[in-house]
Amino acid sequence: MVIDQRPDDQVYSVDDPIVEIRDAAVTYDEGDSYVLDHVSLDLERGEILGIVGESGSGKSMLASSLLDAVPSPGRLTGEITYYPEDDDPVDVLGLGNDELRSLRWADISMVFQGAMNSFNPTMDLRTHFEETLRAHDADLDAGLERAAELLRDLHLEPERVLGSYPHELSGGMQQRALIALSLVLEPDVLVMDEPTAALDLLMQRSIQLLLADLQEKYTLTMVFITHDLPLVAGLADRMAIMYAFRLVEIGETRDIVENPGHPYTRALLNSTPNLDAPLSEMRPIEGQSPAPVTMPSGCTYHPRCPLATEECRTEVPDYHEVGAGHGSACYHWQESADEVPLVYEESLDNVVGGEGR
Structure with missing residues (x-):
């Protein structure tokens, strides 16, 4: 990875990008209020990228921007380019409504927080899968076979789940069924917005391990959005830290955990509960x-x-190179280790030790 110098920002570019975000901004109040403030970011094909920050930092708005799905009256500007492996680049913000509907499930899919709110309570799970397949003119029989395989991958019994209504499944089962639904059209990119926030710690850990298996089996690119840094540290290849609608630090997971350059990243690590x-x-x-x-x-x-x-x-600070592929938008990144020491570095190392990717 290298720092790509640009007139208004700096981008940590990657060798094989599947999505490029350039100067993405989301505004309300006729452009006076930013809820995403000129973010530029590359997503590497086949990686798991964790996006971490406090509630209200802009993480979910960044996720919605990837699919050009910012709620009205928000206004999204900038450039978002999707690179299919064997096709021409796609200008996501230049797509019409029909093209966007196809992209959002077939190429870039998303799992939202709270599976119950994502399902129609009057439909069983089989109907959810069937309607998704029909909406994209996909082969119904082949799609249901894939759905069954995905459910088994997620340690669910297909016939029971497909025949159930959402309320008949536990929270963890609902969330895993939603992940299967998001993958039934074989997308290249899976965006997950706080997918385990409503689950207990044991189920969070279980889904984390299942996602790692799915990513390897189906060669997925994943974006995992969370406020829980230790949770994503055991899963992600790289992490991007957001604060107040801006990207303030990015780098490989181990570098971020062991040598964070931004005072906010260090404070976030110190404030995280750790067993x-x-x-x-x-x-x-x-x-x-x-x-x-x-x-x-x-x-x-x-x-x-x-x-x-x-x-x-x-x-506004530019990015400063903390290490190879690791940048921090802070004037004082070199002093941050002394001024904001990590209070339990050994236990933080255990977050990625032996489990990090």
Whole structure:
């Protein structure tokens, strides 16, 4: 990976991108309020990318932008390009409604938080699969065979699940059935927006392991969006950290966990519950992230940052290279390790030790 210098931003480009995002912004209030602030990002074919940040940081808006599915009256600008393996590049934001409907399930699919809200409670699961297949003119018999295989991959019994209504399945079963539904048209990219947030820790861990198996078996590219850094650290190849609608750090997972350059990333690690560390060592992040209508000037993290200087308050920082393929949008990334030490580095290493990809 290299840093691609651009007039307005810097992008960590990859060797074989499947999606390129350039200067993506989502605004409301006639352009006065940003809920995604000029994000540029490459997604490598076949990788799992974790996108991590607090609630309200813009993670879900970035996910919706990948499918040009930003809720009205939001306005999405920038460039999003999808690269099929054996076809011409696709300008996602230039597609018509029919083309978008096809792209959203057949090429780039999404799993939302809360499976119950994604299913029609009056339809059994078989009908959900059948309607999805018919909507895309897919072969019904072959599609249902694939659905059964996917359900078995997710440790579900196909006939029982397909014959059930959503309320007859547990939360974990619903979420796994939704993952199978999202993959039934064989998309290249699977975007998951907090897919395990409503589940207990054991089920979260189980689904994480199943997703790793699915990614390998079907050669998927995955985007896993979460506020839970340890959860995604055991799954993702790379992580991107978001704060106040901006991308503030990106790099390989082990580099992010072991040598974070941005003070926010370090504070996020220190505030995360960890079974290997005493509760007394947790460090909550002081203050609150800004709302779209109260965005501070300069680095948006400066009101909460112990390293903030006048430069931070007035100028938006570029990315600085912390390591190979690892960048941090912080003027003081070199001092951050001393000023914001990780309070239990050994236990954080266990997050990716032996399990990271």
